[in-house]
Amino acid sequence: MWGNLARFILKNRLILLIALTLATVFMAYHAFQVKLSYEFSRAIPLDNPKYKIYQSFRQKFGEDGNLLVVGVQTDQFFKAPFFNSYTALAETFKKIPAVENVLSVPGSTNLKKDSAAEKLLAVTIFESGRISQAALDSSASVFLSLPFYRGLLYNAETKTYLMGLSINKEVMNSKQRNDVVAAIVKAGDAFGKQNNIEMHYSGLPHIRTNMATKVASEMQWFLLGSILLSAVILLIFFRSLSATALSLGVVVIGVIWCLGTIEFLGYRITLLTALIPPLVVVIGIPNCIYFLNKYHTSYLDTGEKNKALVEMISRMGIVTLFCNIAA
Structure with a gap:
């Protein structure tokens, strides 16, 4: 199955690249439209004792937000x-x-x-x-x-x-x-x-405003920091600018799709969803390392790029899929 998928991708790579580029541009448009949530978000379970006390307080004294x-x-x-x-x-x-x-x-x-x-x-x-x-x-x-x-x-x-x-x-x-x-x-x-x-x-207005500002700024710095740190790690391991640029390109596309999907589905950035883009970077970089390592080892064994790519997708596709599902 994975071998046939690899051959299909290589055979239709131009069409697939164009489709991926157009879809990424579409997602990038939505990613730039993503907004920060200013509503009070619940971050603890409903059966938490502290949450129950808070609900009891609201029923007795009314809203305090x-x-x-x-x-x-x-x-x-x-x-x-x-x-x-x-x-x-x-x-x-x-x-x-x-x-x-x-x-x-x-x-x-x-x-x-x-x-x-x-x-x-x-x-x-x-x-x-x-x-x-x-x-x-x-x-x-x-x-x-x-x-x-x-x-x-x-x-x-x-x-x-x-x-x-x-x-x-x-x-x-x-x-x-x-x-x-x-x-x-x-x-x-x-x-x-x-x-x-x-x-x-x-009071909650002051706390929530400070928290929303921190989420917006820290998300940008955390995302930028994770990308820069990943780039340094890739350079240390591969000592190749092309391999680093390729891996970062894949990760950036993943981040764009992540933010675009959040906005496209009508969601906003909250305290919890702000962690998703950096996690995509952290999860995506090891995947790129696995694929590149498998490609290089397969290329050394076969001496042909196409066979090495087919071997890479066949061997690493299923492994990466289940690793990402588990992550």
């Missing part, structure tokens, strides 16, 4: 200059596209009883705009007396204060979230530099 938290630690928080600057930061965050809501100390509310209407009214604790130190001290005493915000927006022991930003869920699952998170970090860092204070960021 669109909340970004900005934290500061200072003992000058309720000083008028810092507080007014902090209030301006909250207003800046509200103006950023896709930021739907901002939960912060300046925007906190208190419930007051309306005896006439027999209901509770939500009133803001702090005055809007710039506030004087006297008014701030009065409002701060009211705020600190409310146990609801204790441990939620501030920690009195560590002098830590948090600001929660709710980001649009559709934007969170798109490329736009990179610009939104970058704008938030830029505004926060400007505030920190202005007040000489360290800014802290957390």
Whole structure:
């Protein structure tokens, strides 16, 4: 079977090369269209205890994937200059596209009883705009007396204060979230530099954005590094530029087909699928070494290129097929 396949390939090599070239160009077009996935991907089994705890948390408290938290630690928080600057930061965050809501100390509310209407009214604790130190001290005493915000927006022991930003869920699952998170970090860092204070960021939007950026950059470097390392290994073993170029050409075609297939089938690059192209390189290089070694040994035995190629495909075809399936 494999001998007949080898003879068929050699007999129709021109047609097959043209077909392979056209198909590779088609796959290269799709490979350049491949996109990075910005959706929250599950990387652990459904029966994992930690995953079950997370699902229980979501059922009780709702979705948490669109909340970004900005934290500061200072003992000058309720000083008028810092507080007014902090209030301006909250207003800046509200103006950023896709930021739907901002939960912060300046925007906190208190419930007051309306005896006439027999209901509770939500009133803001702090005055809007710039506030004087006297008014701030009065409002701060009211705020600190409310146990609801204790441990939620501030920690009195560590002098830590948090600001929660709710980001649009559709934007969170798109490329736009990179610009939104970058704008938030830029505004926060400007505030920190202005007040000489360290800014802290957390929450899934920030983590997922950093992870997506790392996946995109590390995939490129990892793929390039694997190809360069393979080229060095091939040069050391074969000491031939033609053999190295041929092997790398085969591997590059495999990577193009890999990325093109991912996009053609409607998938995107995730934390897991980003490992496929480097794996193709790692798996493809040994295959090239096996085929070249078998060709050279067969050529030394037969002295004819065609017979050596038929022998190479007949002997190594089935072996390589099952090795790649197992890999």
